[in-house]
Amino acid sequence: MARTRLSSAKGKKGGGTAEKTNTATTTTATKHPLPTESPNPPKVFILPTKATAAARIVTLPNPRYSKPTRYLVCPEAGFFEFTKISAPKTAPRSWLLESASGTVEKPQADEEENPAISSNDGFDVHITKGAELYVASPLDPLFLLLPALAAGAGQESKSTQASKKRLFLFSDDHFDALSRSTNHVSEILTWPDLRLSLELRMAAVCDTVDAGDEQMFRLNESKLLDEILTKARRMAEHAFPKSMEEKFVSKALEAPILGIRSQPTAVPEPDPATAKSREGSSTPVESADSQSTIPSLATSASSLSEASTPATTASSDSAANADSGDVVNAMSAPEEAIKLQRLRVAFNFICSSYIAPSLAELLKSHCVAAKDKVDFGPLDDYLVKLTKMRNDAAAARTSDYSRKRGMDEEEDERAEKRRKKEEEDKVKKANQSRGVKKLAKVNTTGMKKMSDFFKKK
Amino acid sequence: MLQAELERADLLKKVVDAIKDLVQDCNFDCNDSGLALQAMDNSHVALVSMLLQVESFATYRCDRNIALGVNLTSLTKVLRAAQADDRLTLKAEDAPDVLNLLFESSENDRISEYDLKLMDIDQEHLGIPDTEYAATITMPSSEFKRITTDLMAMSESVTIEASKDGVKFSAMGDIGNGSVSLRQHTNVEKEDENVSIQLVEPVSLTFSLKYLVNFCKAAGLSSVVKVCLSNEVPLLVEYNLSGKKGAHSYLRFYLAPKIGDEE
Numbered sequence: 001m002a003r004t005r006l007s008s009a010k011g012k013k014g015g016g017t018a019e020k021t022n023t024a025t026t027t028t029a030t031k032h033p034l035p036t037e038s039p040n041p042p043k044v045f046i047l048p049t050k051a052t053a054a055a056r057i058v059t060l061p062n063p064r065y066s067k068p069t070r071y072l073v074c075p076e077a078g079f080f081e082f083t084k085i086s087a088p089k090t091a092p093r094s095w096l097l098e099s100a101s102g103t104v105e106k107p108q109a110d111e112e113e114n115p116a117i118s119s120n121d122g123f124d125v126h127i128t129k130g131a132e133l134y135v136a137s138p139l140d141p142l143f144l145l146l147p148a149l150a151a152g153a154g155q156e157s158k159s160t161q162a163s164k165k166r167l168f169l170f171s172d173d174h175f176d177a178l179s180r181s182t183n184h185v186s187e188i189l190t191w192p193d194l195r196l197s198l199e200l201r202m203a204a205v206c207d208t209v210d211a212g213d214e215q216m217f218r219l220n221e222s223k224l225l226d227e228i229l230t231k232a233r234r235m236a237e238h239a240f241p242k243s244m245e246e247k248f249v250s251k252a253l254e255a256p257i258l259g260i261r262s263q264p265t266a267v268p269e270p271d272p273a274t275a276k277s278r279e280g281s282s283t284p285v286e287s288a289d290s291q292s293t294i295p296s297l298a299t300s301a302s303s304l305s306e307a308s309t310p311a312t313t314a315s316s317d318s319a320a321n322a323d324s325g326d327v328v329n330a331m332s333a334p335e336e337a338i339k340l341q342r343l344r345v346a347f348n349f350i351c352s353s354y355i356a357p358s359l360a361e362l363l364k365s366h367c368v369a370a371k372d373k374v375d376f377g378p379l380d381d382y383l384v385k386l387t388k389m390r391n392d393a394a395a396a397r398t399s400d401y402s403r404k405r406g407m408d409e410e411e412d413e414r415a416e417k418r419r420k421k422e423e424e425d426k427v428k429k430a431n432q433s434r435g436v437k438k439l440a441k442v443n444t445t446g447m448k449k450m451s452d453f454f455k456k457k
Numbered sequence: 458m459l460q461a462e463l464e465r466a467d468l469l470k471k472v473v474d475a476i477k478d479l480v481q482d483c484n485f486d487c488n489d490s491g492l493a494l495q496a497m498d499n500s501h502v503a504l505v506s507m508l509l510q511v512e513s514f515a516t517y518r519c520d521r522n523i524a525l526g527v528n529l530t531s532l533t534k535v536l537r538a539a540q541a542d543d544r545l546t547l548k549a550e551d552a553p554d555v556l557n558l559l560f561e562s563s564e565n566d567r568i569s570e571y572d573l574k575l576m577d578i579d580q581e582h583l584g585i586p587d588t589e590y591a592a593t594i595t596m597p598s599s600e601f602k603r604i605t606t607d608l609m610a611m612s613e614s615v616t617i618e619a620s621k622d623g624v625k626f627s628a629m630g631d632i633g634n635g636s637v638s639l640r641q642h643t644n645v646e647k648e649d650e651n652v653s654i655q656l657v658e659p660v661s662l663t664f665s666l667k668y669l670v671n672f673c674k675a676a677g678l679s680s681v682v683k684v685c686l687s688n689e690v691p692l693l694v695e696y697n698l699s700g701k702k703g704a705h706s707y708l709r710f711y712l713a714p715k716i717g718d719e720e
Contacts, residue, residue, distance in 0.1 A: 431481065433529070433533070436477075439478065439498060442500070442665055442667040448502070450691065451501065451583060455583065455584050457584045
């Protein structure tokens with residue numbers, strides 16, 4: 001996940017350089033190691049080497065959720081976002097941190113994270129509670145600017161009027177829209193280089209007019225779409241990381257299974273009723289899966305802490321079958337469809353990770369409309385075919401297998417009960433003397449029960 | 458714990474034999490006064506009540522009240538391993554899982570030991586009041602057994618009619634009818650052969666013969682049987698288990714009379 005994010009933002013940063021692990025300690029250690037939990041435990045970061053000493057960790061509004069989020073900003077290297085990687089709860093881990101003397105950078109007095117701490121003498125050995133790792137990866141500042149540029153875009157529906165209403169504004173006005181007392185936008189803007197690079201990025205997606213010696217900017221959605229499609233294309237150029245590729249590309253395009261080769265007799269002879277089931281026997285879960293690509297992307301983006309666990313767990317049986325290699329799929333996706341699916345996943349991923357929901361909606365509808373930029377036609381055709389096939393398969397399955405199975409289970413339960421009762425009766429009978437059995441046949445009409453004569457104690 | 462020693466295993470063997478065809482599972486209630494049992498047949502029209510008082514045992518110790526839930530068929534199987542004149546010791550913990558039975562042969566030094574698994578039996582206890590019966594007939598147990606088996610050939614039920622003339626057992630069936638009449642009779646030489654009828658008022662009641670035949674399986678326990686009848690109350694058939702000693706141990710059977718039209 002981290003890698004994907006990195007490559008999506010890589011373009012404008014001039015490619016990823018070799019990044020070296022660099023343990024920056026933003027917190028201090030107590031003089032005497034105490035058994036109690038440190039209120040400010042050390043955190044482990046992987047920071048880019050090209051970030052200069054002037055780089056700061058600052059709080060900026062998150063482009064999608066607009067809540068304050070930490071970013072690493074360097075006047076030269078640009079913006080970096082943090083991805084938190086932590087061990088799954090089921091396998092808790094810790095860091096054992098130790099530094100050879102002299103390798104620890106002296107914390108500076110104006111340290112953003114801990115302005116109060118300036119007098120720590122050294123950092124010895126620490127064990128952290130959780131094994132979180134924060135990886136800094138380059139981020140296109142364009143995304144950070146988008147909320148300001150697109151202010152009010154989504155509210156007035158998808159109509160193009162929204163963009164018409166939007167006014168040309170100076171970059172300062174756009175920056176002001178982002179700046180809050182709770183974030184550090186105004187502070188980083190005092191760095192001259194950074195401001196220039198931000199304006200450059202802004203120009204990439206905006207219509208501009210010159211007003212005297214200054215430029216004015218207005219968001220152009222078409223340009224923005226181009227920009228994002230470029231990023232998505234770059235991301236989709238190669239196959240995704242394996243887990244992502246499997247979940248979002250191969251599984252989404254996977255045709256229902258026709259049959260399993262080792263059991264050819266399982267495939268029924270073609271007659272009108274079974275012809276449909278011949279087309280495949282995938283699970284109904286599958287079709288839901290392909291449609292949920294976008295929401296699941298959103299969740300995977302928002303829960304990056306789970307990045308260390310495999311993104312997918314092959315849950316449906318068809319996936320398990322696919323691994324065995326014995327299965328015969330009804331059809332295989334054409335190369336073009338696979339590429340387009342990748343592009344779509346990449347586009348959706350960027351939209352759901354870095355762009356506010358309202359704007360993302362707008363972009364998606366633009367993307368569908370703009371056939372000249374990207375045509376998902378072949379993919380859609382394939383998907384329509386696939387959905388039909390899956391529905392047929394699901395219908396075939398529910399009609400002859402699952403219902404029967406459901407009844408079987410119920411029947412099994414009943415049979416189980418009956419068997420148990422019979423067994424109990426058998427034991428009882430075995431321990432019943434012949435006399436008792438004979439006595440049960442005696443006609444007792446007209447005889448009152450003993451309890452009618454004798455009262456209970 | 459319970460530790461009860463019987464001079465002769467015979468006693469328990471016969472008791473169990475007598476009731477095992479009537480009752481399937483029952484609790485032996487042990488307390489410091491002895492070993493008691495009360496159980497009904499499956500149809501709840503007959504009731505067995507047994508008491509073996511402390512005096513019937515060679516040694517008896519019971520610290521706490523214990524209910525021994527026993528399947529009588531299983532107990533019969535175990536008791537089959539005992540010779541009639543073996544010394545029998547019953548042992549059980551305070552909250553027992555098993556009943557330990559020890560058979561010691563008097564002739565040789567053979568000792569057999571068995572553990573019988575116990576079970577939880579939910580049984581209701583009925584309070585049986587002392588009743589003044591209209592008629593109490595004492596007779597040899599073998600005589601009573603013979604009458605019931607003989608009449609069994611004729612019918613399913615028997616009418617017992619006690620009057621000052623004597624007692625008449627009569628049965629009417631498909632093939633005909635038959636009856637046996639007894640009169641008060643005293644045998645000076647053999648007291649066991651006596652037939653005595655104590656009558657408060659004449660009484661006539663009908664009973665299921667099958668049940669009576671079943672009761673008579675206890676005939677081996679005592680040479681004398683006491684049959685008590687009264688209108689509106691169950692018939693009582695009692696066998697005395699005390700032997701020559703002064704104990705008051707007994708095996709009693711109660712049976713509901715047949716009321717209404719005969720079939």
